[in-house]
Amino acid sequence: MTLAPNVSPDLLRVNAEQVTEEIGAFIEATIGRMRKRGVVLGLSGGVDSTVCAALCARALGPDRVLGLLMPERESSDETLELGRLAGESAGIATIVEDITGVLDAAGCYTRRDEAIRSLIPEYAAGWRCKVSLPSVVESDQYRIFTVIAQAPDGTQRRARVSPAAYHEMISATSFKQRTRKMMEYYHADRCNYAVIGTPNRLEYDQGFFVKNGDGSADLKPIAHLYKTQVYQLAEYLGVPETIRTRPPTTDTYSLPQTQEEFYFSLPYDKMDLCLYARNNGIDAADVAQALGLNEQQIERVFRDIDSKRRATRYLHLKPQLVAEVIDGGD
């Protein structure tokens, strides 16, 4: 146990100018060591990728950064618009790659829809869907996925996701992240660029990414920053307010879905503080007071943090070898 500090969001306050310089130096040195000419990154219109674009543009010069806008037919309307805005604000070139055709050809939508129909037989063309988890803070109930399907008339059906349907739905929808990454590496190879990964610390630590999808990259410049700190950098870097005020979204399912609903226990600012407390041995009681929750609720969040770390550990592993081999080093 650590002596209880004054637990507040101020614990996560950073010197944005200094952090920007540190990350810029890291990007420049890493790209130089890799003998690459620049970087490519996907722009979702969210704050993480926009901050990464701005950091890369500062470090390397905007003409050495390429942004990719990769909507598909289920992307929200604002994804493309905000992605463009992100590129403009960083002063970088952007290319639109609509990945719907690739996803269609791979069976992304049909495979997922068949899995949903195994749970909700009425699910058909024109319906929309998402998956959600129960709140961690409300009860001890295990976090078991529920699929929610909405008919064109707005009526909703819900069903507990069976193991087989869960695996099918997740593997099918992961075509989206993996196709985007494939496209990023196409442009990276074409330009002799490196690929930037844009997870923040919450996502990286808690395994909120698809292996060989958005989890794949040559460097991840903000993976050490809590989401709250990414917002601080966003403000310092002049990221447009419309991007800074957009709620974090998965933009993966056809019904609107927040990250909190799909994965995390709490809104990002509270989740940040819980993760910081967990990492720094701060008692649940002290965090509870700061967040206006009770100690039992924070203990549940701590258990959920530990559980996700265990469950997603393999996502971080390099391919396992029988014996060490020379890998070429740096």
Added chain:
Amino acid sequence: MTTVEQEVRTFLAENFSLGKDISHLSSSQSLTERGFIDSVGIVEVLTFLETRYEIQISDDETVPENIDTIDNIVRFIGVKRGTPEAATQ
């Protein structure tokens, strides 16, 4: 060991331990806290229990007191089937 416990152990071994022996796993040990199963694994356990014992498990019942150890599962199945004494046989 009760029949239910034996069947649950066999299910856990086949699905979460590559079919290898799990006699080292105490019946009072948490299945989730030691990482033996994750939240998807919980659903697999629920599906097995509902199918094998012909019971319905509501979302409200998916709590550690009912599922997190082999002992808890055996007790819970006994209650659901109306034969709580089975857990102590």
